[in-house]
Amino acid sequence: MSEHFTEQSFTFLQELARNNNRDWFAAHKNDYEASVREPARALIRAVQPHLARFAPHFVADDRKQGGSLMRIHRDVRFSKIKQPYKTNIGIQFRHEHGKDVHAPGFYLHIEPHEVFVGAGIWHPDSATLKKIRTYIDTHPSRWREALDDQAFADCFHMAGESLSRPPRGYAVDHPMIEELKRKDHIAIAPLAPELMHDAELAEFICGYFETALPLMTQLCRAIGVNS
Numbered sequence: 271m272s273e274h275f276t277e278q279s280f281t282f283l284q285e286l287a288r289n290n291n292r293d294w295f296a297a298h299k300n301d302y303e304a305s306v307r308e309p310a311r312a313l314i315r316a317v318q319p320h321l322a323r324f325a326p327h328f329v330a331d332d333r334k335q336g337g338s339l340m341r342i343h344r345d346v347r348f349s350k351i352k353q354p355y356k357t358n359i360g361i362q363f364r365h366e367h368g369k370d371v372h373a374p375g376f377y378l379h380i381e382p383h384e385v386f387v388g389a390g391i392w393h394p395d396s397a398t399l400k401k402i403r404t405y406i407d408t409h410p411s412r413w414r415e416a417l418d419d420q421a422f423a424d425c426f427h428m429a430g431e432s433l434s435r436p437p438r439g440y441a442v443d444h445p446m447i448e449e450l451k452r453k454d455h456i457a458i459a460p461l462a463p464e465l466m467h468d469a470e471l472a473e474f475i476c477g478y479f480e481t482a483l484p485l486m487t488q489l490c491r492a493i494g495v496n497s
Contacts, residue, residue, distance in 0.1 A: 274312070275359075275466040278305040280382040283357050290353040302342070307334065310359055313378075314338045316472035321363060321376075324480045327496045328363050328376060338363055357381065363479075367495050372398075374489050376479040385463045387475050389482035390456040391489055392430065398493055403437060403450050405492035410446045412491075416484035417449075422457070425481050430454025457485055 282305045286295070295302070311332040318330035331337030340360035346352050364375035372395065377388035394402065406413045417423070431453040436442050440450050459478050468474060483497075490497035 274469060274471065275309045275380070276305065277467070279309060279359075279380075279466070280463070282306055283359070283380075284382050286355055287357040290355050290357065292354055295355055306342075306359060307339065310339045310361060313472055314361060314363075317363065317476060320472060320476035321479070324476075324483065325363075325376070325486070325497070327366050327490075329366050330363050358384075365490070365495055374486065374493070374495070376482070376486075378475055380463075380466055382463065385461045385466060387459050387461060387478045388429075388456055389426070389479060389486055390430075390454070391493075392454050392456055394454075394493075399453065401494070402455060402489065402492045403440070405488070406446050406449050407440070407444075409488075413446065413449060413488055416488045419484040421481050422484050425459045425478060426457035426485075427459075428452075428456065429458045430456040455485070455489060457482055 278301070282298070282301050285298070289295075311334070314330045314332040314337070321328050321330050329338070332339075335341070338361050340356075340362060342356050344351065344354055344356050346354065359378075359380040361378045361380075362375045363377070364373040368374060372391070372393050374391045375389075379386050379388065391398070391402075417428070432448070433451040433453060435451075436444065436447055437450055440447065444450060461475075465471065465474065487497040
């Protein structure tokens with residue numbers, strides 16, 4: 271099994287997109303293990319010492335299930351998409367106090383034609399989102415300074431869903447209204463897919479993660495956990 275993602279990793283994802291059914295996946299389970307799951311677990315292990323240096327409260331967990339590698343099986347119960355498998359590799363290095371994908375974390379998304387790193391918090395629950403909004407309202411200069419950090423701004427752009435109107439209790443002319451309207455606080459940096467084959471991938475993506483620390487530090491302060 272390869273220690274790195276290869277062309278076979280992308281080929282598997284492309285073929286899965288064309289054959290997204292349980293029979294095909296069962297027949298190609300060994301290909302998934304060799305070209306996707308094991309390289310992903312190797313990457314997670316390689317990331318761990320880097321996170322320990324600059325973000326020690328974020329976890330790199332290489333377990334086959336329940337760790338940093340997100341399930342390839344899609345939860346179709348509440349989704350309009352009824353295909354049983356995801357056609358991307360998702361790896362989240364979430365905060366030690368996080369229980370699921372809605373926790374603060376660093377993220378790597380791999381598809382054959384779209385690769386990006388992310389940092390932040392996706393779809394937080396209402397109580398957590400309220401804490402973030404209160405923090406932004408109370409400490410606007412800290413939040414703005416994080417977003418305007420030159421290294422961060424050169425690499426990342428903010429993404430995710432936002433309200434169409436100001437949240438309750440905030441004026442439409444609030445100086446931080448666009449940040450207060452966010453339902454997700456996610457920073458995204460696109461990468462070239464061919465970089466996924468690089469033997470130094472862990473060090474490379476961790477350079478991006480470290481660049482996102484200004485935002486992550488403010489998010490952690492907002493929700494009351496160590497950064």
